[in-house]
Amino acid sequence: MLGYDIGISGGVTAMSSFLQPFFPDVYRKEQGIVSSNQYCKFDSHKLTFFTSSLYLAALLVQWPASYSTSKHGRKLSIIIGAVIFLLGAAFNAAAIHVAMLYIGRLLLGLGVGFVIQAAPLYLSEMAPSKSRGSLNTMFQLMITIGILVANLVNYATNKIQGGWGWRLSLGLAALPAAIVLLGSISLPDTPNSMIQRGASEEDVKKNLQRIRGTDDVHEEYQDLCDACANATKAANNNNNNKLAIFQRKYVPQMVMTFLIPFFQQLTGINVIMFYAPVLFQTLGFGNDASLMSAVITGLVNVAATGVAFLVVDRYGRRPLFLEGGLQMLLSQVIIGSLIWKVFGVAGVASVSKGYAYGIVALICFYVAGFAWSWGPLGWLVPSEIFPLEIRSTGQGINATINMLMTFVIGQVFLSLLCATKFALFFIFAFFVLSMTLFVAFFLPETKGIPIEDMSKVWSQHWFWRRFVPSEDSTRRVEMV
Numbered sequence: 001m002l003g004y005d006i007g008i009s010g011g012v013t014a015m016s017s018f019l020q021p022f023f024p025d026v027y028r029k030e031q032g033i034v035s036s037n038q039y040c041k042f043d044s045h046k047l048t049f050f051t052s053s054l055y056l057a058a059l060l061v062q063w064p065a066s067y068s069t070s071k072h073g074r075k076l077s078i079i080i081g082a083v084i085f086l087l088g089a090a091f092n093a094a095a096i097h098v099a100m101l102y103i104g105r106l107l108l109g110l111g112v113g114f115v116i117q118a119a120p121l122y123l124s125e126m127a128p129s130k131s132r133g134s135l136n137t138m139f140q141l142m143i144t145i146g147i148l149v150a151n152l153v154n155y156a157t158n159k160i161q162g163g164w165g166w167r168l169s170l171g172l173a174a175l176p177a178a179i180v181l182l183g184s185i186s187l188p189d190t191p192n193s194m195i196q197r198g199a200s201e202e203d204v205k206k207n208l209q210r211i212r213g214t215d216d217v218h219e220e221y222q223d224l225c226d227a228c229a230n231a232t233k234a235a236n237n238n239n240n241n242k243l244a245i246f247q248r249k250y251v252p253q254m255v256m257t258f259l260i261p262f263f264q265q266l267t268g269i270n271v272i273m274f275y276a277p278v279l280f281q282t283l284g285f286g287n288d289a290s291l292m293s294a295v296i297t298g299l300v301n302v303a304a305t306g307v308a309f310l311v312v313d314r315y316g317r318r319p320l321f322l323e324g325g326l327q328m329l330l331s332q333v334i335i336g337s338l339i340w341k342v343f344g345v346a347g348v349a350s351v352s353k354g355y356a357y358g359i360v361a362l363i364c365f366y367v368a369g370f371a372w373s374w375g376p377l378g379w380l381v382p383s384e385i386f387p388l389e390i391r392s393t394g395q396g397i398n399a400t401i402n403m404l405m406t407f408v409i410g411q412v413f414l415s416l417l418c419a420t421k422f423a424l425f426f427i428f429a430f431f432v433l434s435m436t437l438f439v440a441f442f443l444p445e446t447k448g449i450p451i452e453d454m455s456k457v458w459s460q461h462w463f464w465r466r467f468v469p470s471e472d473s474t475r476r477v478e479m480v
Helices: 002-012 016-022 024-030 045-060 062-072 074-093 098-126 129-157 165-171 174-186 191-196 201-212 218-237 242-246 248-266 269-282 287-315 317-343 353-371 374-384 388-420 423-442 455-459 471-479
Strands: none
Touching (some): 002 098, 062 388, 074 165, 098 191, 129 374, 287 353, 317 423, 388 423
């Protein structure tokens, strides 16, 4: 659902049949009716709000969704999200006024907000522990597949005669939502959630037997009950205070859960994913060529995320973060330099085929660097560093920062491109350099560390140990 929507919005905003009735000022610039340089061709706050409003709605619904997921279970939240998303797809496909487009996008965002809150929790709680890391990476892999499918749909619908292809592109968002809705109805709820909500031992064990395919579930049931009791005890010690996460001993985790999603969006990746067709048109590609180039980058995105799935538990998190950061840094600097050379400050030039293909290759190189590093690891690392008693709050903060930054970048990108021109790529390169240095100095390796032992990673780190009491000091305090 999320991946399809990321990919589809950039494609339809590059279609003349969509721009003419809803965003006529952008259409006139795109057709050359009104003079405009290449950098500013698509600069319109109304147009960018069409894309970014989804993430604003997903941001605003995070805390209600978190409450629903905790109090009523993961399954129900996923179903609620799918139903709201279906309504949003219907509004967008039937739009006859720009207000209907905005309402549809906001509904899509509310649906996405519920699902991205509940689905990762559902996956992690249902999976056997040995598969949890791989499934977390597959969460990002499914997003990239959704983006690729959306790019293929846009390429096909753009060829439809009569100017209604964009309606099909937007309306097909209902398909993944329908799959989620129908599939979720038949799925069991998670045993963890059932215990948390006071289900009987018989019901929980029956559910566990169905999930695991065996009658011998007593040991796992007892482990789940113990974990739930420990979490309840920790919450009671903190007086169920959501602000407990801001205690000094949680400073390392809080810094990571703020800065990792913050930096993830400042790589510029969502600029590529949102506006790939628009960006390629700005670089001088024709309409069909720009949509096909977006398909190519989508294929690279899927393949590279598959690489992360295979190697993340073998080589660890830090090497992927660092290699991906250096790869993106190099790409951004070269892309910015090439655009500077061709378009300069005026933004008026024609691009040869060879030059254009070179830029596409560099963008693919950049996308690959993100897709096997900051893409999946931006979701994985924040989800594994928090202790149980504050894990749901930490994940809520991570999702909130992610949606906030996605909204901001989506809303201001085209204006920034118009204002800063080729320098925008150097700005993103600066942030990529900053975050790569941040990881090099401040992020410890978490590969193979059991979640319950994760505090040792921070207490042994050269910087974070000043905030986190060591195990020995904690033991001495307990003895006193």
